[in-house]
Amino acid sequence: MSALRKKFGDDYQVVTTSSSGSGFSQPPPEKKRKRQRFVDKNGRCNVQHGNLGGETSRYLSDLFTTLVDLKWRWNLFIFILTYTVAWLFMASMWWLIAYMRGDLNKAHNDQYTPCVANVYNFPSAFLFFIETEATIGYGYRYITDKCPEGIILFLFQSILGSIVDAFLIGCMFIKMSQPKKRAETLMFSEHAAISMRDGKLTLMFRVGNLRNSHMVSAQIRCKLLKSRQTPEGEFLPLDQLELDVGFSTGADQLFLVSPLTICHVIDTKSPFYDLSQRSMQTEQFEIVVILEGIVETTGE
Template structure:
């Protein structure tokens, strides 16, 4: 449950208000399920509307279904709900088999056809955008980025440094102008006795002579100098072993 200024509210409602991002973030099986259900529900809803139009106009009466009755229906070759469902599918996706088509007899049929055509294009644009955004996310790209198993503290140019290595497994699509950041997360107590947990400290890192931008054509060593501005400066070797903290690399 979540609370906001207007009173208590349901947390799920917040996710539904940002439906596009929610559908991009959820697992693939749920995205595919929503993809299929959106079309099925649209076909079924408009099939009911086509059936109501045919029923109220009298197109489904047995005497009007005869070929020689001379009756002009709202939609040709509509004789059951199944045929209405097929016509709904054909209209929304412009399949056009040629057996069923609207006539000039019923203005409501023409309006419904226009509504379904517009609605069908909106669903397709929305769902294609979700699938494309989901496939274009760089989430899986991180699977080919490797970090060294251990980070070490040693001297470089006479100064203590925290160092770790990062590399890219791909040989043809290299990361250009990639940036690397490091943050130290640990609890902290203020002078007023307030306990801050977690408390984030930014670690200044550099690769070679660059500040944080790297070109991963080969493995690189990321270096953080432990100087007076570093949150590690006041920690001894024993403190590092017993201190509770975590370093997150972005």
């Protein structure tokens, strides 16, 4: 066995190595197992609801919010599918009217007045519907006044098209303008530190804004999530405790133009007051930081 000394500044570290195949070597340190977080860094909560009863019907009763909360790939799929089905359905209705009136067989007869001029098969009926729905204007294909059922279908098509446009385009607009994406440019420190500040033991972390646009009325709150058991014997798996980060002094109201250090004083009112350094390393808890504010550019 031989010993090697490596110098790092004024500190020395002793490393033992084996000069032969036999001998004892220090086992590598075990990697710390990553715990499952209650709230991810991007703000998504790892919660799945189950055994609620009628969960699907509750989501469908608020269909607009359900579509807004879906992922982008499902939103785009529903957007394309809805328009495709609606277009094919309405084009089939125009083709059915032409078929029942016999316009398809007399489309090239100049002496006959059809319901829709120059519609003689399904593709031409589909093109007529697109021209009507997209308000391109009538040219080669146009509706005539000899078709009352076509006028009624035209009114129904206009109303249905307005409803579908308002629903789907409104959903896409709200999803694109959600303030969740604004959080991508709000940076939090990777680690929190506990040290003395102003003569008090303090838990500290930093938050900063990358954009030049301000966060109006920014306010920060901290929640401590940990399990506990009440004196009556009830077990609370996710008990929420408030961490005071300046509520009494107004320090939780932030003027976020430069990175700020958020402080929580560990005093007798703090949930960390009875924890030692060793117990804090083994205790299972999670601190959730909530930053609320109004986006200056959009007002959301």
